Amino acid sequence: MESKIAKTQVEIIYQDDDIIIINKPSGISVTKDRSGAAKLADILGKQLGQQLRGELRLVHRLDKATSGVMILAKNIEAQTRFTNYFRNRLVKKTYLTLVIGIAPGKQGRIDAPLTRRDKKAGLMCIAHKKGKESLTHWKLLADFGSVALLSVSPITGRTHQIRVHLPHIGLPLAIDPLYGNTRPLFLSDFKTDYRLARDQTEKPLIERLTLHAYQIHFLEAQQNNPDCFIAGLDKKFTATIKMLTKYNPKGLDAFTNPDDFSSILNTQRLS
Numbered sequence: 001m002e003s004k005i006a007k008t009q010v011e012i013i014y015q016d017d018d019i020i021i022i023n024k025p026s027g028i029s030v031t032k033d034r035s036g037a038a039k040l041a042d043i044l045g046k047q048l049g050q051q052l053r054g055e056l057r058l059v060h061r062l063d064k065a066t067s068g069v070m071i072l073a074k075n076i077e078a079q080t081r082f083t084n085y086f087r088n089r090l091v092k093k094t095y096l097t098l099v100i101g102i103a104p105g106k107q108g109r110i111d112a113p114l115t116r117r118d119k120k121a122g123l124m125c126i127a128h129k130k131g132k133e134s135l136t137h138w139k140l141l142a143d144f145g146s147v148a149l150l151s152v153s154p155i156t157g158r159t160h161q162i163r164v165h166l167p168h169i170g171l172p173l174a175i176d177p178l179y180g181n182t183r184p185l186f187l188s189d190f191k192t193d194y195r196l197a198r199d200q201t202e203k204p205l206i207e208r209l210t211l212h213a214y215q216i217h218f219l220e221a222q223q224n225n226p227d228c229f230i231a232g233l234d235k236k237f238t239a240t241i242k243m244l245t246k247y248n249p250k251g252l253d254a255f256t257n258p259d260d261f262s263s264i265l266n267t268q269r270l271s
Contacts, residue, residue: 007236008043013229014043016126019042019071020056020079021216023231026067026208030058032051044072060086063160065177069231086157092109092217094150094270095162096141096233096241097254098210099171100181103148107139110165114158123159123178125219126168134158134163142241142255144248145190147174151214164213174210177235185240191247212237217271232267241265 011023022044036089041056055252057079059071073079085091113131115245125131135155142149148171154161163179164194166172170179174201184204196202212234220228233241245261255261263270 008038008047010040010044010047013069013231015225016225018075019059019073019082019225021229022070022072024062024067024070024213025234026065029063029064030048030070031191033064035058038232040070041072047166050261059083060157062213063163063209063211065209066213067231067234067237069175069209069216069229071216085220089155090218090220092153092215092219094217095214096212096237096264097150097152097156097162097166098174098185098206098244099148099150099166100146100174101148101171102139103138103143103150103171105140106171107112107137108169109139110134110169111166112122114164121178124158124164126164126186132156132158134161134165136161138166138171140256141260142245143250144244144254147185147190147244149244175207176211177208187243187247190244192224206236207245208236210237214264228269230267230269233264238265 012020013023014021016044026038028040032039045052054074057073059073059079059082062068062070063220071082073082110132112126113128114124114134115127115131116124128222133156137153137155139151140148141151152162163173167179174185175181182206186202186204188202214231216229221227245252245254252261253260260270
């Protein structure tokens with residue numbers, strides 16, 4: 001485990017005496033899991049060393065396969081304060097996701113209660129009678145044809161909420177091994193004149209879960225702290241969006257607001 005921890009570097013977006021904001025890579029668990037791989041706190045502890053005086057505390061969670069912006073507290077007081085922001089819905093979380101299908105409009109909301117489907121596997125499902133309140137807002141950023149780019153804001157924070165809600169309206173994540181498609185995205189899927197040289201094998205554009213926590217915005221003013229934190233997409237996710245934009249029939253006009261394309265590429269705030 002030691003060598004694996006040493007090789008992993010987590011981007012630090014912001015830190016002060018109370019909190020640290022990171023860009024969590026896909027594939028790192030925020031808690032100990034069955035694989036035995038190093039969890040997020042172990043990796044950060046090794047990376048920060050003497051800068052970190054105490055134990056890092058979770059404020060909220062991201063799935064192991066989901067990348068993006070996360071807040072961790074450096075003390076119990078900060079953990080309580082920031083956990084309450086989430087509990088009282090004073091934080092707007094914005095995710096970016098690539099989905100399969102045609103969006104039913106430019107934006108919408110999904111109000112569908114969720115409950116455990118398989119406790120052992122950690123799977124969730126929609127259960128209108130027995131499920132807990134679950135509300136998600138979504139917005140179409142770009143229509144690439146068979147694939148679309150959405151920004152998604154979960155109002156509640158249920159396990160796998162986005163990953164279950166979007167298939168419910170006919171927009172499953174382009175890649176989601178737990179709830180749908182495991183096949184990677186390839187350039188040949190949407191570039192009509194794609195040709196591969198003889199004896200070569202096409203490499204995937206992206207093969208991980210197509211979900212990224214892009215932005216956290218505090219709805220209540222933060223004393224001495226920024227009110228918005230943004231985590232840029234990794235190289236493969238960025239390259240996939242670039243290729244989808246370049247090779248879809250509408251080009252940049254696939255975006256509802258073309259400015260969103262440059263905002264995402266430059267890790268700038270989304271409205």
